[in-house]
Amino acid sequence: MxxxxxxxxxxxxxxxxxxxxxxxxxxxxxxxxxxxxxxxxxxxxxxxxxxxxxxxxxxxLYKALGGADRAKVPVYGSKVYTADLDAMAKEARGAVERGHKALKIQLGRSAEWGGRSADVEVCRVVREAIGPNIEMGADVNSAYDAATAIRVCHQIAKYDLWFIEEPVFPDDIDGYELIRRSQPIPVAAGESEFGLFGFRELLRRRALDVLQPEIARIGGFTAAMRLGALAQMHNVKVAPHTGFSCGVAQLASLHLAAAVTNLSRLEWMWIPNPLAEIFTTPLPQPVNGELAPPERPGLGLALDRKKLEKFKLS
Structure with missing residues (x-):
């Protein structure tokens, strides 16, 4: 740098x-x-x-970007990690009780956790736990090949998934294209893309239904807003990915989601993350499945230099 x-x-x-x-x-x-x-x-x-x-x-910042000018941003709670079935159902049910209207579950279970057949059971028990009116996405973290992904998607489609995320490795564009054409669940990916070129190819080949850019990887707001325009031209939704991003990237993603025109939902991780707790005041918290971006100028929160010191490397 x-x-x-x-x-x-x-x-x-x-x-x-x-x-x-x-x-x-x-x-x-x-x-x-x-x-x-x-x-x-x-x-x-x-x-x-x-x-x-x-x-x-x-x-x-979201107003300076122009675009949708959302005072409230719909989010999906993330995520119900791999555990035994009862624990995953309980965690999902708790998220709904806290007001979430959408959430993401973890699939791609190893053989130790029951493998592909257990993934199908996870979808069943979580759907039964949260009911029919809550959006449910599933993150595979590239654990499948294309053939396995297609087979699993046909088995879990009856549980009405909002998306299947990263079913195969990020560079397997042929696989993404084949999966999208071969089963009914919308396909999502993008957290592993740096810049716009990978997204350009995925869109050109109609390989995705939901784009999940990481603002800390794609090139900041400038590239992310350009992606939003490109996605809109292809009639594809954008759901900014946050994962375990630091607090600045999470806050920036909220402003992006408030501005990008064709938003689906913003990811909001409920799992504790020390790198997110670096401001003098806490990050906004969801209320009834929505986040309100700060209305103060700029990003809207001040960094706490003392909190940052413990992450200093040199």
Missing amino acids: RDLLWPVIQGKDPRDVAGLHDAMFATLRPWGHYRGFVQEGMSGIDQALWDIVAQSQNLP
């Missing part, structure tokens, strides 16, 4: 976010650094630049 990206933006007008984003990417591209941690660094810089822009306009 210091040697490649800082010289690109040093002394420049931070309000020229798109220009600086493209200049940084043009610097990284010949080196092959538009994947991995350097791309993540560029994503962070882009988020910071947008924070500056929004504060200079005295606007919350």
